[in-house]
Amino acid sequence: MLLPPMQPVPIAAVSSGLRLRIIGAAGAGFPSPAQDWADDAISLIELLRLDRAASFVFRISGSSMVDAGLHDNDVVVVDRDVTPSNGHIVIAIVEGGFVVRQLAVRQGVPFLEARNSRMSYAATVADDAVEVWGVVRASVRDYQR
């Protein structure tokens, strides 16, 4: 399919803070029949709720959670406004560093557990020495990276 020729972007459109909408070609010819129905671009900010005050972004390093679908270099959205509960994947502070683990409550005791069947990770009891920083709500992976 032939791509339409590049249109110069009016500088005022950038300054107004509006998202750009390029609708058909300017100048000659019939006006685009889609003009009145043009919509904003799909926003991943909305999907991932990144505009909320409690949403933060972390990068995953290593493969401690690979069986739960989190790979090395994935970007995760972390929500601080969610009460951590059994089964949540969380970002926690263990021994002065951030880790990503699944919260599992066993016989009333909360544990932070890795999800990687090929390697063994020590499970941590989520006691007073451990702080759950936030709950992982979404992940983003760039497959070309």
Added chain:
Amino acid sequence: MSWAIVDVSNFYVSAERLFDPRLRNVPLIVLSNNDGCAISRSEEAKALHIKMGDPIFKIRDTIKRHGIQLRSSNYELYADLNRRFNAVIAEHSDVVEVYSIDESFFRLPVLANGLGNVRGAHQVRSAILRCVGLPTRVGLGPTRTLSKVANALAKATEKIWGGVVDLHDQALRDRLFREWPVGEVWGVGKALAGRLRPLGVHTTADLAALPLTLARDVGTVVLERLVRELNGIECDDFHPEPEALKGTAVTRSFGEPVTDLSSLREALSRRAWRAAEKIRAQQLVATRMIAFAHGSRFKANSPSASRSARLSPATNDPRVIVAFANRMAEAMFENGRAYTKCGVLLEDLCADGVSQGDLFAVPDPRAPGLLAALDGINARFGRDTIGLAVQGIGARQFDTKRSQKSPAWTTRLAEIPVAL
């Protein structure tokens, strides 16, 4: 409705600790621009007698002896967290007035018994702590001034009263104001406190009891309003916002002394650009511009120069202001001398559009659109995305030193925190 003000405890320190857990429970100082002095201190650092504004070279021994951690100010992070905690407050109140980077006024309904909603204030605090991870305190009162005094009291009594103080109750005000020095009251500076002392005004209670006419005589109508507000009478025109800018200054020390003209010119241009940006953000134009450059104050025979110019017509166009900065840099520079600081002041500001025109100058019709586009691009893609060529590109050795700056954890994808 009552007024409430929330302030973040040791904001910069708390912000640094949110993303670097190793900084928790250890003495920590955040440094001012150019890493010059202490501007935010953890409780552990305060316990080691580090004072607000202490220059680092004076406390180097204490820092070493106690292993105090240092961080440069990370304004990208602080601004983002400020935006976030104000968004949380906005979920609890229709009115949010940002007062400073770590303080905001908001409103809460008064309870049926006429007292402030202490429980509601605690809910705001816990929402900010939960969502943004920042510890705060709240002051409540029938006026902004009383909420500000309540906030100061909440700070002083945090361990006993848990971080919220409500000053709706007259009896409680009477009791607390007797003990609270007048110099601690919002808006009463050192000079004013000095003028009040001969009148027997030492405590907040003394000030609240001052006759209004006397207050006006001693400290103009502003003090009269302050006395009214201390007595629970709201003055609409008593505005907490800093008054409309009379002038603005962008002055900064160099990371390393500058000894060549092109560096000085570039540095001064950057400050001029920033100053123009600041007044444009407030829709103001300047009619006077002053530039200065000087060497170390601690060395004998250091260079010190300044130049001023009238801007006619009044302008906020960076092309005009930077061009002046350039010429002024050339006029001030002396070969073989070392400069440690330079700055640009824009003065006699007035609202854009109401200033006097210039009979002999034709305004550039393209300017408004061009400037709006510039500011739009820089707001969207980061400061200094677009500038004038004379400002140079990228970080320079004479840029402000921020040698111990933590990453922009929340605003740059390449610097987001990593979890293992």
